[in-house]
Amino acid sequence: MTAITRNLPWFVRDLGTAIIGEKCYETLVLNLDVDDVECLKYSLSKVLGVGIVIGGSIMKVPQLLLIVTAQSARGISLPAYVLETLAYGITLAYSYRNNFPFSTYGENLFLTIQNIIITLLIIYYPSSRLTRQESVSSKLLLATVATGATGYALAVIPPNALSALQLATLPISLFSKLPQIRQNYRARSTGQLSAFAVIAQIAGCLARLFTTAAELGDALISAGFALALILNVVLGFQMWAYWGKDIKDEREEVGKRSPPVPIAVPVAQKASNWQAEEKVEVVIPPQSPSYARSGSPQIRHPSGRKWARKVD
Template sequence: MGPLLLGFCNWSTLGVCAALKLPQISAVLAARSARGISLPSLLLELAGFLVFLRYQCYYQYPLLTYLEYPILIIQDLVLLLCVFHFNGNVKRAAPYIILLVVSWFALTLQKWIIDMAMNLCTFISAASKFAQLQYLWKTGDSGAVSALTWILASYTCATRIITTLMTTNDLTILLRFVVMLALNIWVTITVLRYRKTVTKAE
């Protein structure tokens, strides 16, 4: 039962993450607007994904426990370019992308750097969710934000709690997924709430 559950969680997470940001990217392209999407939230999420992936690679954890992160980073970069495009200046994305590339190499210059970054990773990722929540509260409009993307993100956090408990049992990683699950659900509820509000108003 254990190996079957682990295999299901790993492969279903990978499958979901392969399409995780596609509903969001599709919604932005369809609306031809990045309305409702918080740029600070997206940048913090990218930073969190990068640190998490680098940490897993550095400690040589099983590949299937983090294989989705390169896919998520690529999708987030595409979404970032879409946001800058619809905000009128794609070139502004370049410094952020350069910073991410430099950070990838800088994180493992010393063991204490990657360890400290991973300890901060939960706060960085949580800050990205709070930035999105704050943006939704401020505007009162979920705009082009995809609720499906946030629902899928909640699912992947739940499955990663299971796989972490069954493989590495790393408490830092486990805490991150528990916090992210709670915040992803919160964002999902907020997106749906403001969507209903706008629908009723119309």
């Protein structure tokens, strides 16, 4: 086996060295020494980190497609996405400015960009169709300006203040999930929330807890991922509990809006119905008692005298 591993193509060798380092590459790949626990742990962390970065680059794409296809952001909390984007941005700035390896935080770059787009889409597709277009345009402009200002502030803020902000990502992460959890609970539905994104976030948090412990040992980063894992598990449980309810509600709503189906009536039945409608009920007044006794109609004269006429 060593004859094969020592003669791998140059691009495979360079890629392996770039991911796990030259020392661990030589130990694990060239010499096939799997007894080196430290290199095994470090290499697994690096491979997971690269996988998370690649997965993070497409994690929110299904959510984007759901919103654009349905032209609706129903069931997605705007405050939740604003706070989540802020937490991603702070972690990205904190990791970059502390010169952490890109494999330990790279997904935050892609998730921040995707979250910004989703936030703008939530504003662009308001839940109320009565919202005026001028109001939507002004909100989009305000959100874009706020995003740029926040990014600039995170780039120039002093390191001590940035560390404090990284500590603040714990409550930010908490409050970023609570509005979505609360909205799902009230509506008994997850709306346009993507199941793929929720499951991927759960898996990503689990992997990040391992990579952070193996490579960084930063308690702030680990605490943030632990809290995010718990809240994402709650969202995953809601996805499972309310699965399929949206389809049922849409069918019921379509059934209420659908017009009654016309029933064909035979021509003969229509004619009989018309004849029945044209019938006029004739009421015959009761006969007077005198007519009933004598058998002759009684004729009252205008002067008040009664005249009887016998009918042969």
